[in-house]
Amino acid sequence: DIQMTQSPSSLSASVGDRVTITCRASQGISNYLAWYQQKPGKVPKLLIYAASTLQSGVPSRFSGSESGTDFTLTISSLQPEDVATYYCQKYNSAPPWTFGQGTKVEIK
């Protein structure tokens, strides 16, 4: 099975900082990569799919990119409401459709 390695596991940044979270696939998955945000006690929310397509209604400070088997979620200017755990998920044709381990983002 393809493994998804997400890093870092947690980070602390100041309001207005640029934040980057990385997800690495153990094999090629084309652009079949999604990012989710889960705020404490809440349901996961889709942010990005197809590696870089922003889901409707998601603020433009969120963006995604890919380089081979490395995928990046970037928050261009961290806001207090962005405190959450972020997960990547691969969804290429072959299941399992694995999630990364999660990255907890906090405000410094």
Next chain:
Amino acid sequence: EVQVLESGGGLVQPGGSLRLSCAASGFTFNIYGMSWVRQAPGKGLEWVSGISDSGASTYYADSVKGRFTISRDNSKNTLYLQMNSLRAEDTALYYCAKAGNAYYFDYWGQGTLVTVSS
């Protein structure tokens, strides 16, 4: 408005069975795949099982293969998860999730809690 609403969770003894349901509304149910995703207390997300729009294809994580069965009734806009031979490690909040045009998940329910304990 798209809604998915899970039910059927509860406390069950190890080795027992439980059937989860997910009632969907606000979208054309029979043209989208669906999945179950679980989250153990304080842990991350784990994809459990998926089913194609027609129900002809089903998929399972290795951790539940042979014990769980996913199904759907498109006439009732309802997704199911039959869980047998339950173990303590199956304790989790179980989410029903609607797939987008591939198996990423654009709508999630609030979840139903399954606790496996004696």
